[in-house]
Amino acid sequence: MKNVHGNTLDHLGEAIVAGRYGESAPMPPEPKLCEELGVSRTVIREAVKSLVAKGLVSTGPKVGTRVLPPADWNWFDPDVILWQARSGLTPEFLRDLLDLRRVMEPAAVRMAAERATPRDIEQIEAAYQGMRRAIEEGGDYVTYDLRFHQGLLAACHNRMVVQMSKALSALLRTSFEISTSRKGGPRDSLPLHRAVLDAIIARNPGKAEKAILVLIDGANKDIEHVLSTRRKLPRLNRPASPLKAA
Template identity: 75%
Template sequence: MATHLPVIKNVHGNTLDVLGEAIVAGRYPPGLAIPPEPMLCEELGISRTVVREAVKSLVAKGLLVTGPKLGTRVMPEEHWNWFDPDVVVWQSKIGLTREFLRDLQELRRVVEPAAVRLAAERATAQDIGEIEVAFAGMKAAIEQGGDYVTHDLRFHQGLLRACHNRMLVQMSKALGALLRTSFEISTSRPDGPASSLPLHRAVLDAVIARSPPRAERAILTLIDSAREDIEQVLASRRKLPSLSQPAPPLKARVPSITR
C-alpha cells in the first residue's frame, strides 16, 4: 500500500504557492500588475531573490508576463498551463468550478478513448502486468481499506503508457493532477469506487483481448460514469477535495468483491 509523506516546501515553494493561489483566486486580476518587489518582500517577509524566482516560475506556468515598460502583469486564465500540477492544486484550494470539471471531462473523452484503442493494439506483457497490479491495488483498497486514488491514477497512467506514443506518454504525466481531481470526487461518493471497479476491469479485459473497439466503448462507459458521480457530488454541495492533501483512504468493506 502506498504511503504518503508530507511535502515540506522551502521558502521558494511557499512563496510560489502564496502568489499562485492569490492569482488564481482573483486577488490580482488579469491585465493588472502584481505589487512591486519591495511591497511583496515586506508583505511576505522574504528577500527579493525569492520573489524573483517565484515570478519566474509563475511566468513559466503562464500566470504572469514580464517585459520592459510592462512590469509584471497577470495573464488571463486561458493562458495558464492547466496541465501544471501546481495550477490544478491552486484551483482546487479556492474551489473547483463546474466549468473546470466540464473541461476536464471533455479532455478525458478526447484523449483516453484514442489512447486505449492504441493500448489494445500495442500493450506489452509488462504494460498489462503493471495495469493489473494497479487494478489489484484498487480492489484491495475497497475490500480492506486504504489508498484507492493512487492505484486508480496508476491504472489510467498505465493505459496511456501502454499506447507507446511518446506524446501521449508525456501527457500521462501532465494529466496526473487533473485525473486525480476526477478520481477524488468520484471516490467521495460512498459507492463510487465499488461501482466503478467492474468498469475498470472491462477496460483492462478489452486491452488484454486486443480489441480496440471494445476497449474504447469500455473507457467511454467509465468516463461517463465518473461524470455522473461528479454531477451528483456537485448537486449535493458536498465539500470538494483539496489536492494539496493526500487522498483520504477508503474504509474496509465487509463483503469481498469478485473479479
C-alpha cells in the same frame, strides 16, 4: 522538499490562481514581496520569470508585473493545475477537464491495447489488485484507481499524451473521490476496470475503447450530480478518504 525558489513560486502562483491579485492589475512591487515572503529580490525575480513562462503574468518597463487572464495560462503545466486544485476546482474548470478526458482517454486506451508492454500490463494489474484489496480489506482506493488510469495512459507510449495526463490528474482524483463516496461506487466500478484491462491484455482496441467509455460516462454522471446539487467538491490538498473493510 522544495527550495526557496520553489516555495516562493508556489506562494505567488497559488495567490494568482486564487484571485488574490486582480486580473490585469499590477502585482505588489518587489520590495513589498521581499518583505512579505522574507526572500531576496533575486528569488522574487526568478519566480516571476517562471510565472511568465507559465503564462500567468507579463512584465514590461513602466508597467511592472501584471496578472494575465486565465485564458492565457498554460493549463497543461502541472504547477498551474496543482495551484488551481489547491484553491478549489470550479465547475467550469472541471467540465473542461471532463471534455478533455472523454476526447483523450479512449484514444489513449486504443493505443495501449496495441502498444502495451508486459511491464505496462503488470503495473496496471498491480493497481487493479490494489483497488480490489481496498474494497475487500479497506484502504486507499483512490490512489490505486489513479495509478490504474495513469498506467493506461503511460501504456500508449506517446510522450504528448503522457504530458497531457498530468493535467488530467486533478480531474481523475476529483472524479474518483466523488465516485468512491457514492455507496457501492468502488465495488460497482471494479468489474468495469477489469473489462478495460482484459481488453488490453487481449490486444482488442475496439473493446478497450468501449469499456473505458462506460467508465468515463459513469464518472461524468457522478460529477454532474455533485455540481447540480451544489455539494462541495473534494479538496485535493488533503489525503483521500480510505475505504472501510467490506
